[in-house]
Amino acid sequence: MKYQTAAMLVIGNEVLSGRTREANAYYAAGKLFEAGCKLAEVAIIPDDREAIISTLNRLRAEFDAVITSGGIGPTHDDITMESIAAAFGVELIEHSYIVQAMTEHFGVEGLNEGRRRMSRVPEGSRLIRCEKTIAPGAHIGNVFILAGVPYIFESQIDSILHRFGDKPYQRIEIEVELPESLFAKQLTDIQEQFADVEVGSYPGRCGPNPCGKICLSGQDAERLQQARNSVEQMLEKISTSQ
Amino acid sequence: MKYQTAAMLVIGNEVLSGRTREANAYYAAGKLFEAGCKLAEVAIIPDDREAIISTLNRLRAEFDAVITSGGIGPTHDDITMESIAAAFGVELIEHSYIVQAMTEHFGVEGLNEGRRRMSRVPEGSRLIRCEKTIAPGAHIGNVFILAGVPYIFESQIDSILHRFGDKPYQRIEIEVELPESLFAKQLTDIQEQFADVEVGSYPGRCGPNPCGKICLSGQDAERLQQARNSVEQMLEKISTSQ
Known part of the structure; x- marks a missing residue:
């Protein structure tokens, strides 16, 4: 049974302070759309234990799956693993596979406190390994705990994407050189006629020559095409009557 | 009394489907940081009445102020104003000032249904006008309802920014050529020594020559400088002992 709805939980003060432009939810949004899974909410919260616990518990109850990003490194501000363990009411444990992989890579003397910290996951987790890093993400219940560094996050999400969605969404965009209010x-x-197609309208600049877009998305290519025909006929009719 | 904490509520299917990369929360985050107001959460949700009502009511109870972005245009997917009216338990009313401004601009015959839709705000709102558009945003309680189109959003938020924060945050970044685990x-x-300074560590690529950044932020320039000295001395000590 694949996940049909998902939420993204982005954890990181650096996004909320404007230092870093959010990139992982944007990447995940595109991938989930292509996979056919509805991304229903993105929450961006600080590296704060109580905020992580309450937001995660809300999202995992509300949606099929939650993907988190950030806060799984070795420094004091990386508190995602311990906070998610607390949200699930389980212990944070040192995972023997990660300790072994780190020891092999860094040597016994290289397994310092920071790296031991990165070997801890909520008890009962499965690991999400990827080639880009020795420290894996973790999967517990319907929650996938991934890295914040974008190239690692991307590699990790690509490796779990087969669990999300059945039928890919597709999108058609139609350019419009009329103000929205004329065709609203x-x-x-x-x-109303195409309840299975999501119809969005996105204006460009205001002014005498507006150029916006009408965006159609859905899972049925034929219905999308029919909706496109309806939109194009409608726009044609309005344009010629101007 | 200025707002010390704020949340951003981004409303728009186009962000959740990966069509559009979120830009307004990113802009607001930088401006609020400079103003000295803590952006405590960003929520990105769909053009869905129930989602807007429940998320807005949660955020406006939890934080000093909420800034919303998106869903105030003339088309069927623009339901922010009516949903926020419902969240406050007030009527959605046609605002005489906006009707008048639209009539002056478009003429009586130009005031079509779409534009009338854009003249509706929650009862008791004050308008947030800006030069970039005739249709204003609205301010009710501790909620600021702004446009989704970035150049309009930016102009609107700049006009309300004086209500946010007392003492600007500042940021210092220090480049680091050591793996995080060595100085964690x-x-x-x-x-722990600088409780009034937020200390973050952001790794670059993994590998033999990592280049990350330690980021210090806070409201007291002198304390920031002291923290920078401590970090630089610490890094120097580790580097020479390697």
Whole structure:
């Protein structure tokens, strides 16, 4: 049974302070869309134990799966693993596989306190390994705990994506050189006619020559094509009556 | 009394489907940091009435202020104003000032249904006008309802920023050519010594020549400088002992 809805929980003060532009939820959003899984919420919260526990518990109860990003490194601000263990009410344990892999890579003397910290996962987790790093992510219940560094996050999410979605979403975009207000009513009618197609309208600059886009997305290519025809006929009709 | 904490509520299917990379929360994060207001959470949710109501009510109870972005245009998927009215338990009313401004701009015959839709705000709102658009944002309680189109959002948030924060945050970044795990313990000690400075560590690529950054932020320039000295001395000591 694949996950049909998901939430992303981005953990990191650096995003909330404007230092870092969020990239992982953006990457995941595109991949989940292509996989056919609905990304229903993204929450960006600080490296704060109580915020992680309460937000994670809300999201994992509400959606099929939760993907977290960030806070699994060796420094004091990396508290995601211990906070998620607390959210699940389980212990944080040192995982023997990770300790062994770290020891092989860094040597016994290289297994310092920071690296031991990175070998801890919530009890009962499975590991999410990837080639980009020795320290794996973890999977417990319906929660996938991934790294914050984008190239590692991307590699990890690619490795779990087969668990998400059944039928890929597709998107069609139609350029529009009319102000939205001129076709808003007609577009509402088209949305009502195509309940299985999501119809969005995204304006460009205001002014005498606006150029926006009408965006159609859904899982049925034929219905998308029918909706596109309806939109194009509607726009044609309005343009010629101007 | 200025707002010391804020949350951003981004409303838009286009962000969750990976079509559009989120830009407004990123812009707001940088501006709030500079203003000295802590951005405590960003929530990205779909154009869905129940999601807007429940998320807005949670955020406005939890933080000093909430800034929303998106869903205030003329089309069927623009349901932010009506959902926020419902969240506050007030009526959605047609605002005479906006109707008048639209009539002056578009003429009586130009005031179509879509534009009338854009003249509706929750009862009791004050308007947030800006030069970039005729349709204003709205301010009700501790909630600021702004546009989704970035150049309009930016102009609107700049006009309300004087209400946020007392003392600007500042940031110092220090480049580090050591793996995080080698200085994790010492950095924990520095964080404990400087409770009023937020100490973050952000790794670059893994490998033999890692280049990450230690990031210090806070509201007191002198304390930031002291923390920087401590970090630099710590790094120097570790480097020479390698």
